[in-house]
Amino acid sequence: MATDSWALAVDEQEAAADSISTLQIKDTLEENGTAGSAVNKTEQSSTAAKSEPDAPTKTTDEDEKDDKAAQSLLNKLIRSNLVNTTHQVEVLQRDPNSPLYSVKSFEELRLKPQLLQGVYALGFNRPSKIQETALPMMLAEPPQNLIAQSQSGTGKTAAFVLAMLSHVDPNKKYPQCLCVSPTYELALQTGKVIEQMGKHYPEVQLVYAIRGNKLQRGMKLQEQIVIGTPGTMLDWCIKFKFIDPKMIKVFVLDEADVMIATQGHQDQSIRIQRTLPKDCQMLLFSATFEESVWNFAKRIVPDPNIIKLKREEETLDTIKQYYVQCNSKEEKFQALCNIYGAITIAQAMVFCHTRKTAGWLAGELSREGHQVALLSGEMQVEQRAAVIDRFRDGKEKVLVTTNVCARGIDVEQVSVVINFDLPVDREGNPDNETYLHRIGRTGRFGKRGLAINMVDSKFAMNVLTRIQEHFNKKIEKLDTDDLDEIEKISS
Ligand SMILES: Nc1ncnc2c1ncn2[C@@H]1O[C@H](COP(=O)(O)OP(=O)(O)OP(=O)(O)O)[C@@H](O)[C@H]1O
16 A cells, blocks of 8 residues: 555645534633643632532534544544444345354455464454454455444444445446545544555555645546545546546545534535445445434435444443542632542542633643643644543543533543533533543443542532432432541542
8 A cells, every 4th residue: 555645745724624613613722731741730710709500511523523523533533443343233234034144263364375474463363353244245256335334433434445445346447436525534533544554555545635736637546545635636527527437436424423513515426426336335434323314324425334333231230430529620729639638649630611611620630739731622633642541540639521522432540520510402401422421431441430520509409319210220429528438438
């Protein structure tokens, strides 16, 4: 696998315009000298005035899309291996009469030797759960269409990359596989996997259809695989005719759940799909599968086989939950200090509702002598990944954050999760799912965890009561002025 140097000569300015706007938000923390790093005690200013609890902030759909794309990218950047699951695979076949074929080894797939070498070079010993079923379907002759849903990190990208590399004819010097990703950064991440997997297959080449990668009018691409964002890909197929869509054998639409957040991306993807030949293999992947994703998937993939990885039920059984009653954020901070004074906490994650509170709290904790890391949404995704890596390595003991990192981060040492603010949705209702994900950071791998909720108003008390009712699990009151009582909770 090789990428031509011109193919990567992306004009950074324009490329950035194709990227998620989260990355473009001015990093106000950086101005304070604290972004992407541990909090510096001396640079934080103290806020003496009492303040009102944070009210829920409204977010726009565009924010949500940016957030999803950023979260997806962050997951990719911080993930070092396969997410371990005990999930069941659910399969709905186009032809229920044909026997379901699944593999337990990569050898059974009869891959080209260069690709098998690539798989081993990546350190893959055996197919993941989703790959066991998806790979035989994707590599079958005649090609089969597939819609696959499984959570992030279960091996979807590696699966479709292997399918694309298996289907191309390296002797034919024109595009044969198209892969569409929702953002510039996500396209680059998938491109990296193609490059790694195809390392021993240099005849196959890859080009990025992303804004800023300007080609000369009238030229025809020679690379067999094109990966890019929907707008540029559509232009390259229809407006500039760099690609002959009629020659495409495999069309992959990745991260459908992120894609559908932008109507324009949906329309462009559908327009690309319509230019492709009837026998082109259509593959669509998504981490989640709500109704809107499903409707979109059906428009892109006719007559599909469907694979779903059933979600593992998360449970609160191994987590002890408490709440602390306070009257202001300053009191909440004092309660937190008392907890730290009474019990030994290996590593803790503290969740706040807004960036402002998170920044303030990180400063206060730091002033108290804690090694604090701060992670919030306005940081660039790469900065966030660096903060998480440092925290995982134990360089900081407390991670103060907003919702941006509630999901997908496995830090084994996290023994306590503090909800400095309870999670609420846009309307101010309890966000039970986020609560579950937040406190699910602790009590992992069969260990016992501790979750402490800070309540500072009637509104927050009401949210807590409703969360308690939802999970049908009692959240005990904790008096943080009583050191003996705090000590007991850690035993
Ligand atoms: N069969 C395998 N054996 C070992 N590791 C694997 C295997 N397949 C994939 N991986 C690794 O597991 C991680 C997750 O894989 P991959 O990125 O393909 O998952 P994904 O479901 O596409 O996730 P996302 O939706 O976030 O892109 C990667 O680091 C990848 O290299």
